Amino acid sequence: MVLVRHGESEWNKENRFTGWYDVQLSEKGIAEAKEGGRLLKEAGFTFDKAYTSVLRRAIKTCWLVLEEMDLMWIPVEKAWQLNERHYGALQGLDKNETVAKHGKDQVHIWRRSYDIPPPPLEKNNPHYPGNDVRYGQLLQRETPVTESLKTTLDRVVPFWEKVIKPDVTAGKGLLIAAHGNSLRALVKKLDNIPDSDITELNIPTGTPLVYELDSEFKPIKHKESIGPLSGRYLGNQEAIKARILGVKNQTK
Numbered sequence: 047m048v049l050v051r052h053g054e055s056e057w058n059k060e061n062r063f064t065g066w067y068d069v070q071l072s073e074k075g076i077a078e079a080k081e082g083g084r085l086l087k088e089a090g091f092t093f094d095k096a097y098t099s100v101l102r103r104a105i106k107t108c109w110l111v112l113e114e115m116d117l118m119w120i121p122v123e124k125a126w127q128l129n130e131r132h133y134g135a136l137q138g139l140d141k142n143e144t145v146a147k148h149g150k151d152q153v154h155i156w157r158r159s160y161d162i163p164p165p166p167l168e169k170n171n172p173h174y175p176g177n178d179v180r181y182g183q184l185l186q187r188e189t190p191v192t193e194s195l196k197t198t199l200d201r202v203v204p205f206w207e208k209v210i211k212p213d214v215t216a217g218k219g220l221l222i223a224a225h226g227n228s229l230r231a232l233v234k235k236l237d238n239i240p241d242s243d244i245t246e247l248n249i250p251t252g253t254p255l256v257y258e259l260d261s262e263f264k265p266i267k268h269k270e271s272i273g274p275l276s277g278r279y280l281g282n283q284e285a286i287k288a289r290i291l292g293v294k295n296q297t298k
C-alpha cells in the first residue's frame with residue numbers, strides 16, 4: 047500500500063491554510079507528482095486500485111502518478127473522507143500573517159495539536175461545504191466547519207476499516223493519494239502513534255510512502271523508515287528530510 051500527499055498546491059506555494067478549499071496543483075506540484083509516479087514505476091510497483099479525496103490537488107496527483115505508471119485504467123475511488131482536515135476560519139489565511147497576529151504557539155496548537163480545532167467557519171461563508179454540491183450526501187451535523195486531527199480520524203479511520211481494509215485483505219495493491227493531515231490521521235491509526243507524538247509528524251508533498259502490512263494489518267517496519275512511521279519514503283532520503291522540515295517551518 048502506497049500513500050502519497052498531493053504535490054505542492056498553489057496555496058502551499060503562497061503559504062496559505064487550505065483545508066477543504068479546492069485549489070489546483072502548482073507547476074512544481076505537477077512535477078512532484080510525476081516524479082512520484084516515476085519513482086514508483088522504477089521501483090517496480092503496480093496497483094490494482096487507487097483512492098483519493100474529492101479535492102482536485104489530490105485527484106490530479108493520483109492521475110499524474112497513474113499516468114507515469116501507465117495505470118490510468120485502474121479503478122479510482124474518490125471519497126470526501128480522505129479530504130484534508132477542514133481548517134475552519136483559517137482557510138485562505140497566510141500562515142505567517144496568522145503567526146504575527148496570534149503568536150507562534152497558538153498557530154502550532156491549531157496546526158498540530160491532536161484535539162484542538164481551529165476557529166470554525168461561519169455557516170454563511172460562501173466556502174461552507176454544506177453549499178457545495180459534492181458534499182450533498184452529508185447531513186448537516188456531519189458537515190464540518192472546522193476539524194482537529196482527532197475529528198479527522200473520526201472519518202478517516204471508519205473509511206479505512208470499512209472500505210480500504212477489505213481491499214488489503216483481498217490482496218490488492220493500493221495507491222492512496224490524499225493530504226497532509228488526512229494521511230497523518232491514517233498513519234496515526236496504522237502505526238498506533240500516541241497523541242503526544244503525532245504533533246511532531248509532518249508529511250512532505252508528492253513523496254510516495256510505502257507501507258507493508260502483516261496479516262493483522264500491522265505495518266512491518268522498514269529499515270529506512272523515518273520515525274515514528276514504519277513505512278519508507280521513496281527517493282533521496284536527505285532531500286525528503288529537508289522537505290519534511292520545510293512543512294514544519296511554514297509557520298516559523
Ligand SMILES: O=C(O)[C@H](O)COP(=O)(O)O
Binds near residue numbers: 062065227
Ligand atoms: O490545508 C493546508 O493548509 C495544508 O494542506 C496542510 O497544512 P498544515 O501543514 O499547516 O497542517
